[in-house]
Amino acid sequence: MNVEEALRDAMAARVAGVHAPPSLGQAVRQRSRRAAVRFRTAGAAVLTAAVAVGVPVALTGQPGTDPVAGGLAGPGSGAGAGITTKKTAAPVETGSGDTVAVPEGVVPDVVGKSAEDVMTLLDDAGYTVRIVKVVTGDAPEGTVIAQTPSPGTTAPAGAAVMITIATTVVSTSDTAPDAQTSWTPQDLGDLGDGRTLGGVHVGYLPKDLEWGKWSGKDGFGTESYTTSWVEPGLEPGVYSVQMIVYRKAAASLFAKRLRGYAGQGAKPIDVDGKRAYLISLSEGGDEINDGGTRTITWTLAPGVGIEVMMSPDYEAKLGRAAADRELRKIAAGVALDR
Amino acid sequence: MTDEDEAAFDEFLAARSTALLRTAILVCGASATDAEDMVQSALEKVYRHWPRIRHDNPEAYARRVVVNGAISRARRRRVIKEITFAQPPETPVESPDLGLRDVLVAELRKLPARMRAVLVLRYWEDLSEAETAALLGCSVGTVKSQAARGLARVRARMENLEGVSA
Numbered sequence: 001m002n003v004e005e006a007l008r009d010a011m012a013a014r015v016a017g018v019h020a021p022p023s024l025g026q027a028v029r030q031r032s033r034r035a036a037v038r039f040r041t042a043g044a045a046v047l048t049a050a051v052a053v054g055v056p057v058a059l060t061g062q063p064g065t066d067p068v069a070g071g072l073a074g075p076g077s078g079a080g081a082g083i084t085t086k087k088t089a090a091p092v093e094t095g096s097g098d099t100v101a102v103p104e105g106v107v108p109d110v111v112g113k114s115a116e117d118v119m120t121l122l123d124d125a126g127y128t129v130r131i132v133k134v135v136t137g138d139a140p141e142g143t144v145i146a147q148t149p150s151p152g153t154t155a156p157a158g159a160a161v162m163i164t165i166a167t168t169v170v171s172t173s174d175t176a177p178d179a180q181t182s183w184t185p186q187d188l189g190d191l192g193d194g195r196t197l198g199g200v201h202v203g204y205l206p207k208d209l210e211w212g213k214w215s216g217k218d219g220f221g222t223e224s225y226t227t228s229w230v231e232p233g234l235e236p237g238v239y240s241v242q243m244i245v246y247r248k249a250a251a252s253l254f255a256k257r258l259r260g261y262a263g264q265g266a267k268p269i270d271v272d273g274k275r276a277y278l279i280s281l282s283e284g285g286d287e288i289n290d291g292g293t294r295t296i297t298w299t300l301a302p303g304v305g306i307e308v309m310m311s312p313d314y315e316a317k318l319g320r321a322a323a324d325r326e327l328r329k330i331a332a333g334v335a336l337d338r
Numbered sequence: 339m340t341d342e343d344e345a346a347f348d349e350f351l352a353a354r355s356t357a358l359l360r361t362a363i364l365v366c367g368a369s370a371t372d373a374e375d376m377v378q379s380a381l382e383k384v385y386r387h388w389p390r391i392r393h394d395n396p397e398a399y400a401r402r403v404v405v406n407g408a409i410s411r412a413r414r415r416r417v418i419k420e421i422t423f424a425q426p427p428e429t430p431v432e433s434p435d436l437g438l439r440d441v442l443v444a445e446l447r448k449l450p451a452r453m454r455a456v457l458v459l460r461y462w463e464d465l466s467e468a469e470t471a472a473l474l475g476c477s478v479g480t481v482k483s484q485a486a487r488g489l490a491r492v493r494a495r496m497e498n499l500e501g502v503s504a
Contacts, residue, residue, distance in 0.1 A: 003493040004461055010442035011462045015363050018370050020355035024378065025348055031382045148378075152371045312386070 030146040030164050107161060109151030115142050115165045126157035132164050139166035187217035191227065196337050198225030198245030200300065204333030205229055206326050209240055221250030231314070240314040241330065246305035254305035258297060264288045271331045274298050278324060281309070294320075296327040306334055343389050354397055355381070358404050364458040366408035367447045376411055380404040402473050405459065409451045438496065445495045449488050456484040457492075 105125060110118040115131075122129045139145045146164035149155055188197055194211025195202040212228040219226060224246050228239035246254035261277045262268070266288055268275040276298030282289040295309040308330050315323040355377070362373040362380075380403040384396060391399050446454055452474065459470045460481070467485075471478045 003489050003496060006438065006496060007442055007446070007457065007489070007492055008461045010439040011364055011446070011458065013439045014443050015360035018356070018360050018363060020351070020359045020377070021374070024355050024374075024381070025351045027378050028351075028381045028385050031378060149375045150371050150378075153375060316386075 027146060031148065105154065105157065107147070107149050107151055107153045107155050110144050110147050110163060111151070113144055115144055115163065118144050118163055122161050122163070127155070127159055127161040130160050130162040132162065141166055188215035188225065188227070191215055194227055194229065197227055197243075198223075198247060199337050200225075200245050200304065200306065201335055201337040202243065202330065202333060203335060204329050205241065206330075208232075212239055212242075218250075220244050221246065221253050223248035224250035238313075239311050241311070242309050243330075243334075244307045246307070247303060251299075251303045251305045254297075254307070255299065258299065258305070261288060261297075269328070271296070271298055271328060274300070276331055278327060294323055294327065296331045298331065300334060301336055304336070306331070308334075339389055343392065346392055347385060347388050350392070350396055350400075351381070354400065358400060361401065361458060361463060362404050362408045364446070364462055365405055365451070365455045366411045367454070372411075373408075376407050377404055380407045398473070401463070405455055405473060409455050441495060442492055445492050446488075449491065453484045453488045456481055457488045460485055 107127070108121065108125065110121065113121075119129050119131075143166050144163045145166045148162045149159075155161070191197060191211060194213070194215075195205070197215060208231055209229040210232055212230045215225065215227040217225055224244055226242060226244040228242035230238065230240045234240065258277065261279060264287070266277045266279050269278050270276070276296055278294075278296045279288050280290055280292040281287065281295045282292045293309050293312060294315045295307060297305070297307040300306045308327060310323055310327060318326060358380070359370070359373055359377050362377050363370060366373060366376065380400065383403050384391070384400045387399075388396070446457065449457070455474060456470060459465045459473060460467070465473065467478050467481045471481045474481070
């Protein structure tokens, strides 16, 4: 048997038992709805900075590893301590109460369970939970209908697990606003034109957008604020442009993530005299990814981080160049609210 | 997207998704579940552009997205950790060549991601050198040299093994 044939045979044997599951089409379609707003992330978000630079993932969960991760964690913020204390013995910083050592684990199957149970389950397992909601009549409201990564996949503690939660459409005639938005938080109440939140004012938005009529507080770390603006008529839970304001503890995590982008080779651009990154981000927001969500992110003032993302659908509508122009204009118009 | 587009996408999946998944496993050297996650993400891109690409060789487009995704994932994984390459339970245990197959697959896995992709596309997907080059965005010369070097390494391992068992 010559080498080509032997190799062909070996490859065939390797994948002979592999078949794409019938649910693949459904999974792909659900994934493509990721234009849905994200309003919460929780759990060991402190590790996202480590994930972004790649190598320290292998180091976490191994007690007694050298202080490399501590060095990456940056100047002694409380959140920096989160990384080091996870590795139990590291004596560098002891400020954080989060001492749960979570080894690399297997992502559980959470599809079909109630969203609240699942959030607790994933939080306990040390994962960062990201949520999208999808309007569907096929599943009871509040149940998880999809997850990424798939069950059984191994993922390190702190990795983002995205769950898709079913929500139902309420017919417009007898709309009870609370029913329609029961999975969309209204943490900040009526924001009026929706342009001022978290002590930050948004001076410019593309003309065709209006406030998405929801807002979230602390979903992206303690003292974070988020809301979105939509093209009129978009289905509930979907955004065109979403902004997150990071302050206090959330801001120090944000700053690490920003450094992670530089570590991945992102080149800063200038926004109103400040260094910003205009990049495409993976689902978890940690990793630069060509097919990801277009995002502009920068530090507006000491302790105030801003992230503005554009949904892939809206970006596709505008085209990349125009989308980037709009993101830069939005960013230039963001200022501290006085 | 029209109903007809949706139906055509389902047909496309029925016809091609298993092949794409198999290619992804071979190129990135991951487990079936990891590869499935990756194929899902690649197919999402296909789905996103479906109305535009469905009449223009969607299979080639999908394969390119899957293979490029698999290469970058394989590279990323290399940094994070080596993957356990589990023996699939379906592999017939009575096969006399089981040992050889294992060795060759393991050898394939040791190759650089791009070289491995060339071998998979040439000898698993049966693409021509020109097709492989177009898919990977490199020259035919690169495909030839990468295939030759990859095959040489696999051959050396195979001869070594046969030498021992003979």
